[in-house]
Amino acid sequence: MAVLALAVGCAGMNQTPPRALAPGDYLAPPDPRPLSQEELTRRLTQARVVLVGERHDHPGHHAVQLRVLKLMAAQGPLVVGVEWLQQDAQTACDALSAGKITLEEFHAQVKWDQSWGFPWKMVAPIFAEVRAKGLILVALNAPQGVVRQVAAGGLKSLTPEQRASIAPSLNLDDPAYREKVARQFAFHGVKDPQAQENFFAAQVVRDETMAHNLSLRLDPWPDGGKRGLVLAGAGHLAGDMGLPPRIARRLPGAAPLIILPVSAQGAQAMVMAAKNAPANLLAVSTPAPPPPPRLGLLLGVENGGLVVKRIIPGSPAQKAGVLPGDLLLAVDEKPLTSPKGIHDAIKAAPFAPHTYLLERDGRRLNLTIALPKPGTAQPAKPVN
Structure with a gap:
């Protein structure tokens, strides 16, 4: 028995330690070993519906999505659904799938920069693959205007036409999802139960849509x-919340x-906490940009502008003197009707000074803010 124990101990000592995880590795928690290409392909072949998450501005995540798409497209007819497009873009999607329009024409027809706004170059290879392989492309998302209307006034505020534009069946009986939203609201300092x-x-x-x-x-x-292959933000794919149960309800047996x-470090942590792993497979991506x-700023749409609900401590807005309750009316003399106006101005000139028209205590003032480049101080000055 002692000899056997010694032999087992020596065998354990001689085992080669697992290599460090690298971009391109896939893991199936709780197993810490990367899947072989054959095993990854087998798992994708067995699945009827695959959901791949993303951080919208992360090129490495979109590279993961492209790899999965190519592997699945080689296995038979594939429907590719994307969160990035609202359902009114379906005509352009059908034309792209049929090879009737170019990528440039598709970009223009779906009004990419206005409707989604994240860098086109990150997802263009995915759309190129769809076109080249003749895959079925589906614009999954609900109309943005309808979603905003629900967020502002609830489902009861929708007109019959608006209600008909979203999913017929809406399951609001989801306590875990509701609690997740409540935590998000608490983090942002919003306590109004009806707003939640x-x-x-x-x-x-x-x-649901x-x-x-x-x-x-x-x-x-x-x-x-x-x-089916769905490409969407990771927040829509979390465990038993968001998309997975709503897809399973409509497609029995889809599983x-x-x-x-995830990052290599994130994959290791999730494998160690296997019981709480948020996904069936973890794909190690390149580092985040x-x-x-x-x-x-946390903003709300009110009174013909954007009201400041909360300011992140130490942020450029706080350092510039923006206060909770300020009403942002315009940026660079362009009226603001949604936060997208600010995003567009900053995207066009990230570190240039932008002038914001504010209303505070009944008077208006201009505040010029230039977001600092890394390692530089932030200039900001109020202008009467």
Whole structure:
């Protein structure tokens, strides 16, 4: 027995330690070993519906999505649904799938910069693959105007026409998802219960409508022979919340396979906490790019402008003198009707000075803010 114990101990000592994880590795928690290409392909082949998450501005995450798309496209008919496009872009999607329009024409027809706004170059290879392989492309998202209306006034505020533009079936009985939204609101300092309920309903509208639009293209299910790939923000794919249960409700037996792109360190941590792993597979991506410059404001749409609900401590906005309750009316003399106006101005000139027209205590003032480049101080000056 002692000899056996010694032999086992020596064998353990001689085992080669696992190599460090690298971009391109895939893991299936709780197993810390990367999957082989054959095993990854096998798992994708077995899945009828695959969901791949993303951080919208992370090129490495979109590279993961492209790899999964190529592997699945080689296995048979594939429906590719994307969160990035609202359902009114479906005509352009059909034209791209049929090879009737170029990528440049598609970019223009879907009004990419206005409707989504994240860098086109990150996802252009995905759309190019769709066009080259003739894959079925589906614009999954609900109309943005309807989602905003629900967030502002709840489902009861929708007109019959607006209600008909989203999923017929909306399951609002989701305590875990509701609690997640409540935590997000608490973090941002918003305590109004009705505002929380409306925002929760808006999130459900998006998830249910995306699941509905996917299911329409996979009909008849399960006998149609098509498989589905969904590319969407990681927040829509979390565990038993968001998209997975809503897809499973419409496509019985689908058992969506969830793939989450993560850093090498994140993958290791999630494997160690296997019981709480947020996905079936973890895809190690390239490192995250630097975060985009931000003012540091939580805004609400009120009174013909954007009201400052909360300011992140130490942010450029706080250092410049912006106060909670300020009403932002314009940036660089362009009226503000949504936060996108600020995003567009900063995107066009990230570190240039931008002039914001504010209303405070009944008087108006201009505040010029230039977001600092890394390692520089922030200039800001109020102008009467």
